[in-house]
Amino acid sequence: MVYLAPPPKSGDGDPRLRRFLARLEADPPERFVYASTTGVYGNQHGAEVTEDAPLLAASPRALRRLDAERALVEAATRWGTQWNILRLPGIYGPGRLREEAIRAGLQVPCPDVCPAGNRIHRDDIVAVIVRLLASGAPTGVFNLADAEHMSSTRFAMAVAQRIGVELPPCIPDLEAYYATHPGMASFLRERRRVDSSRVRRALNWTPRYDDAISGIDASLGDGTDRN
Numbered sequence: 001m002v003y004l005a006p007p008p009k010s011g012d013g014d015p016r017l018r019r020f021l022a023r024l025e026a027d028p029p030e031r032f033v034y035a036s037t038t039g040v041y042g043n044q045h046g047a048e049v050t051e052d053a054p055l056l057a058a059s060p061r062a063l064r065r066l067d068a069e070r071a072l073v074e075a076a077t078r079w080g081t082q083w084n085i086l087r088l089p090g091i092y093g094p095g096r097l098r099e100e101a102i103r104a105g106l107q108v109p110c111p112d113v114c115p116a117g118n119r120i121h122r123d124d125i126v127a128v129i130v131r132l133l134a135s136g137a138p139t140g141v142f143n144l145a146d147a148e149h150m151s152s153t154r155f156a157m158a159v160a161q162r163i164g165v166e167l168p169p170c171i172p173d174l175e176a177y178y179a180t181h182p183g184m185a186s187f188l189r190e191r192r193r194v195d196s197s198r199v200r201r202a203l204n205w206t207p208r209y210d211d212a213i214s215g216i217d218a219s220l221g222d223g224t225d226r227n
Contacts, residue, residue: 001024001029001031001032001033002033002035002129002133003017003020003032003033003034003035003072004035005017007061007064007065007067007068008064010060011064012060012063012064012067013064013067013068013071014064014065014067014068014071017034017068017071017072018071021071021072021075024075024079025075025079028075028076028079028080028081029081030081030082031081031082031083031084031132031133032072032075032076032081032082032083032084033083033084033086033129033132033133034068034069034072034083034084034085034086035086035088035125036065036068036069036085036086036087036088037061037062037065037087037088037089038087038088038089038118038143038145038192038194039057039059039061039062039065039190040055040057040062040065040066040069040087041053041054041055041056041057041087041190041192041194042055042056042057042058042059042062042190043056043058043189043190043191043192044056044190044191044192045191045192046115046116046191046192046193047192047193048192048193048195049143049192049193049194049195050143050195050197050198051087051140051141051142051143051198053192058190059186059190069085072085073085076139082136082139083139083140084132084137084139084140084141084142085140085141085142086125086128086129086142086144087141087142087143087144087194088120088125088144089117089118089119089120089144089145089194090117090118090119090120090152091119091120091121091122091125092119092120092121092122092155092212092215092216092219093121093122093123093215093219094122094219094220095219096122096219097159097216097219097220098156098159099159099163102156102159102160102163102165102167103163103165105167105168106156106160106167106168107167107168107170107171107177107180107181108152108153108156108157108167108170108171108177109152109153109170109171109172109174109177109188110153110170110171110172111151111153111154111157111170113172113173113174114151114152114153114154114174114188115151115188115191116149116150116151116191116193117149117150117151117152117155118145118149118192118193118194119145119146119150119155119212119215120144120145120146120207121146121207121208121209121215121218121219123208123209123218124144124146124207124208124209125144127205127207127208128142128144128199128203128205131203131205132203135203137202137203138202142196142198142199142202143194143195143196143198143199144194144196144199144207145194145195145196146196146207146209146210146211146212146215147196147207147210147211148210148211148212149193149194150211150212152184152187152188153170154212155212155216158212158213158216159216159220162216162217162220163220174188
């Protein structure tokens with residue numbers, strides 16, 4: 001069983017997942033794979049984050065994910081089901097490069113003030129799920145992330161260069177950027193560098209796109225219009 005549905009956009013938990021788990025009580029699956037978020041780690045002040053890091057979720061969105069994780073572990077333990085929680089960072093791939101925003105004049109913080117980022121290509125998520133279902137991997141939590149930690153600014157700059165767009169002047173002060181882009185504040189203020197060593201060892205796996213540039217190039221070459 002693979003569960004990819006997000007929690008509701010409001011509330012304290014994930015009643016949708018809890019209802020789904022209740023429906024499985026009579027015939028639980030052999031393995032349950034749940035796609036969560038690295039947001040459950042909260043602000044780690046730029047530290048490297050393994051699966052054993054404290055869960056400091058603070059945003060309502062991350063707290064709902066944490067509730068879903070706990071509901072799954074409780075149910076799977078009761079059933080005797082193998083389970084895996086995949087904690088995912090920013091997901092990108094074809095159609096997920098923010099090309100429209102970049103063409104519309106996306107403003108970004110200057111590279112020297114923008115913190116390290118965490119992301120994973122869509123195809124690498126699929127590859128891990130397939131391996132989990134086929135390999136009999138151990139129960140537990142796995143972080144997914146590439147090895148590069150490219151900042152969101154440098155990511156946007158790389159996409160812009162490849163689609164032939166010049167970004168507006170960057171914003172040199174992060175607080176000024178947050179004031180005009182409040183939706184990005186929660187993401188950039190929570191600083192962490194996600195370590196994905198555990199899943200690489202457990203599945204003998206390396207992301208196909210272990211650096212953002214290769215993933216961007218593949219995404220733009222997969223049916224995405226550059227013009």
